[in-house]
Amino acid sequence: MKKRLASLALLLILCLLLALPVMADSARELPLVCDASGILTEEQAEELNAKAEAYSRQYSCDIIVVVVDDTDFYDVETFTEGVYNKYNFGWGSDRSGVILLLSMEERDYDLAAYGFGNTAFTDFGKDQLMKDVKPYLRKNDWYGGFSKYLDLCADYLRRARDGKPVDRGLFRLSAPVVIWSLVAGAIFALIVTAVLKARMKSAVLQTRADDYLSGDLRLEYADDRFLRKDVVRVRRNEGSGGGRGGTSIRSSGFSHHSGKF
Amino acid sequence: MAESITNYQCPACTGPLRFDPVTGKLVCEYCSSSYDTSEIEALYAQADEHAAQAAQAAAGETQPEGSHWSEAEAAGLKVYNCPSCGAELICDQTTAATSCPYCGNPSIVPGELSGALRPDWVIPFKLTKEKAIAALKEHYRKKPLLPKLFSSQNHLEEIKGVYAPFWLYDGETEGSATFHATKVRSWNQGAYRVTETSHFQCERRGGLSFRRIPVDSSTKMPDEHMDAIEPYDFGELQPFSTAFLPGYMADKYDVDAATAEERARKRAEGSTVGALEATVKGYATVSKESADISYRRTGSQYALLPVWLLSTKWNEKNYLFAVNGQTGKLVGDLPIDKGRLAAWFCGSFLVGAVIAALVLGTIVF
Numbered sequence: 001m002k003k004r005l006a007s008l009a010l011l012l013i014l015c016l017l018l019a020l021p022v023m024a025d026s027a028r029e030l031p032l033v034c035d036a037s038g039i040l041t042e043e044q045a046e047e048l049n050a051k052a053e054a055y056s057r058q059y060s061c062d063i064i065v066v067v068v069d070d071t072d073f074y075d076v077e078t079f080t081e082g083v084y085n086k087y088n089f090g091w092g093s094d095r096s097g098v099i100l101l102l103s104m105e106e107r108d109y110d111l112a113a114y115g116f117g118n119t120a121f122t123d124f125g126k127d128q129l130m131k132d133v134k135p136y137l138r139k140n141d142w143y144g145g146f147s148k149y150l151d152l153c154a155d156y157l158r159r160a161r162d163g164k165p166v167d168r169g170l171f172r173l174s175a176p177v178v179i180w181s182l183v184a185g186a187i188f189a190l191i192v193t194a195v196l197k198a199r200m201k202s203a204v205l206q207t208r209a210d211d212y213l214s215g216d217l218r219l220e221y222a223d224d225r226f227l228r229k230d231v232v233r234v235r236r237n238e239g240s241g242g243g244r245g246g247t248s249i250r251s252s253g254f255s256h257h258s259g260k261f
Numbered sequence: 262m263a264e265s266i267t268n269y270q271c272p273a274c275t276g277p278l279r280f281d282p283v284t285g286k287l288v289c290e291y292c293s294s295s296y297d298t299s300e301i302e303a304l305y306a307q308a309d310e311h312a313a314q315a316a317q318a319a320a321g322e323t324q325p326e327g328s329h330w331s332e333a334e335a336a337g338l339k340v341y342n343c344p345s346c347g348a349e350l351i352c353d354q355t356t357a358a359t360s361c362p363y364c365g366n367p368s369i370v371p372g373e374l375s376g377a378l379r380p381d382w383v384i385p386f387k388l389t390k391e392k393a394i395a396a397l398k399e400h401y402r403k404k405p406l407l408p409k410l411f412s413s414q415n416h417l418e419e420i421k422g423v424y425a426p427f428w429l430y431d432g433e434t435e436g437s438a439t440f441h442a443t444k445v446r447s448w449n450q451g452a453y454r455v456t457e458t459s460h461f462q463c464e465r466r467g468g469l470s471f472r473r474i475p476v477d478s479s480t481k482m483p484d485e486h487m488d489a490i491e492p493y494d495f496g497e498l499q500p501f502s503t504a505f506l507p508g509y510m511a512d513k514y515d516v517d518a519a520t521a522e523e524r525a526r527k528r529a530e531g532s533t534v535g536a537l538e539a540t541v542k543g544y545a546t547v548s549k550e551s552a553d554i555s556y557r558r559t560g561s562q563y564a565l566l567p568v569w570l571l572s573t574k575w576n577e578k579n580y581l582f583a584v585n586g587q588t589g590k591l592v593g594d595l596p597i598d599k600g601r602l603a604a605w606f607c608g609s610f611l612v613g614a615v616i617a618a619l620v621l622g623t624i625v626f
Contacts, residue, residue: 171622181618188613189606196406196605202592203485203583208535209528211492214431214472217536221437221466224541228460233453 027088032056033065033146037104040067044143051150059157061116062089062097065146070105077256079103080110084254090114100149102137102261109137110258113247118255120160121153122247124168126257129156137261168245235260272296272304279507282386282567282586287504298385298504330379334503341510348481350423352510362421362510362570363481363581378514380501382429382564384493386422386509386586393420393569393584396591400582405605408598411575422586424506424565425482426514427475429495430525431561434533435468436554442544461544465537474525475566478514482568483581484524489592490585493566497587501565511565518561530554 032052035045052063064084071079080101084090090097096115103109111130113121121129129152136145156166166172247255271278271289278287278301286295330338341350343361350362388396397420401412440463447456473495477487499505534552541547567586572579575596582593 169623171619173618173622177618177622180621181614184617184621185610185612185614188617189610192609192613193602193606197597197602199404200406200595200597202400203483203489203594205485206488206491206528208531209471209474209525210532210535212471212474212495213532214470217467217469217533217540219465219467219537219540221464222540224442224461224463226459227462230458230460232456232458233450234456235452236449236454 028062028090030066030087030089032062035065035067037067037069037102039104039140039142040146048143048146048150051147055150055154055157056091056097059154059161060091060096061120061157062091062099063150063153063157064089064097064099065149066099066101067142068101068103071103071108076101076103076106076108076110076258077112077254080112080256081252081254084112084114091116098153100133100146107260108258109134109261110256112254112256114254116160118247118249118253120157120165121255122165122167122245123255123257124245125156125166126255128166128172129153130257130259134261272301280385280505280509282389285385285387287507298499298502301504302502334379337503338506340513346481348479349513349515350510351513352506361572362423363572378563380426380511380565381562382498383424383501383505384495384497384564384566384587385499385505386567387497388567388569388584388586388589390420390422390569392589393422393571393586393591396584396589397571397582397593400591400593401595404595406597406601407595408575408601411596420569420571422509423568423570424509424511425487425568426478426512427487427564427566428478428514428516428518428521428525429473429475429562429564430471430522431473431559432471432525432529432556433468433559434471434529434554434556436530436533436552437464437466438534438537438552438554439464439550440538440541440547441550442541442547444543445545462550463541463544463547465540467533467537467540469529469533469536471525471529471532473562474528475564476521476524478516478518478521478563479512480515482512482583486581486583486592487568490568490583490588490590493585493587498564505565509567514563518563522558522561525558526556529556 031045031049033040033045033049040048048065052065056062066080066083068079074082080099083101084097084099089095089099092115094115096117098111098113098117098121101110101112109130111121111126113126129149132152133145133149136142136148159165249255271294278289278296280286280298281288281295284295286297287301288295338351341352342348343350343363346361346363348361348363398412401407442461442463444459444461445456446459447454449455475487475491475493477484530552533554534549537552538547538549569584569586571582571584571593573582574580578596580593580596582591584591
């Protein structure tokens, strides 16, 4: 891990050049938007970094984006925690922050939170946030994706500050909700009317004569032959988050939501 | 002689006797005396030779596919023809037919009994007319799509008791069927959910025996209605006697035993495939791939089974209801109020959409 982080530090020299001056109330050693894979232009990185700084200051919580080529032998969640700790990310004494780390080679992502970030970014909230961001990342629209991520983080932090963090049980009427609700309503209505119509028709032909059986089945031959076996592997919940609500915080103090983009 | 046999007269007062479905006895309309059918039959035994033959069959003899009416019986029966639907109805001299029980046509005309076979068996009416009407009214209940005026505008009093002609088939099936079955196993493996589906081909061979599969043998009687009012309890079959006819009409079969047998064969085959499928156990899914079932008739009999029929007209369309005269089971398609259907669709659409929005908006998205 140490070796890997050292090489990462070298890769981040470019980012350091782009970085804004480190804020006094944050001891972080890297800019908030740190692109070690070079997927953003300088202008884009500067613009996003400025936006991240502004939001972080406004809500007293670091909003971080880190892009690396790969995570070497480490899983993406361990690697993210290592980056967060190594480079002293986090705002204030409780080191509040939320970090989105992309590993470009495996196209893995991890969204991790710490301190007040764990309050603002619940398991459900992280899942929702990535549902909105991933479409951009899948299209390699890095600037659009990170910009959306920063805006959503600011929105989540504002809600958490108001005492209503985005969590399971909070009603959210989005376009997909409306569309699927209309479809579900139509299906439900068709089923109800079909059942009612079926009750109006009771005269139907019989296809069996079970009432007139004389004795049991005379079974003369029975043979079951194995033909083949199909195996389907489906990745469980794209994100590792989920559950009934709230935030699942590890002993390390971090909460995570990871997956592929 | 003929009248003395079929227009059964009360031995006490010589008044006409009618069959009472509640007591299962013949009741005198004038002096209220009641008699067992066998008692009356015994009195007329010499003339009613066929009743005696049927009684022998009850003791275990194989019956032919109907026999012929005796001259005495035929003379005591009346035949009505419906010029509208072609129904040919038989009743005794004391029963007056005023309208066709199938189509409601009031202009039915008297005719001659000709060519019809005498039934082997009969199940007497057990259900009274009042109970049949009550069953129909019950049928209207809890039907939200039924037009409000339907039940109030039709004519319940037109209900008619009809002995419907049926062929009863004894038979055996033999054959094989192949089924495709699957077993499904799922487990978690790291970040993946693994689902393993094992496919099997299951072959079964066997057969079934059937006793008295009923198939209605009148083209006027809709097959769907007659199938749907089943089952009948054939333990109550009695050798046919015209003693059961007073007060009711009997429809004459117009589909012969060989033609009607096709429906019995299909049902027997369906049951056989179902029974073979039921032996394919321990699988998550089972679906039929192929079946080759042969059916062999071992016997057939001609029987009259009791049906209360109501033909009613509403909005220029005929609606026929049939009530099993033995068990009281009622069937019949009802009209649908399109306005009510639309209202139910809109209402359930709104309810479904709101519930879905609450669930999806809160939990999923």
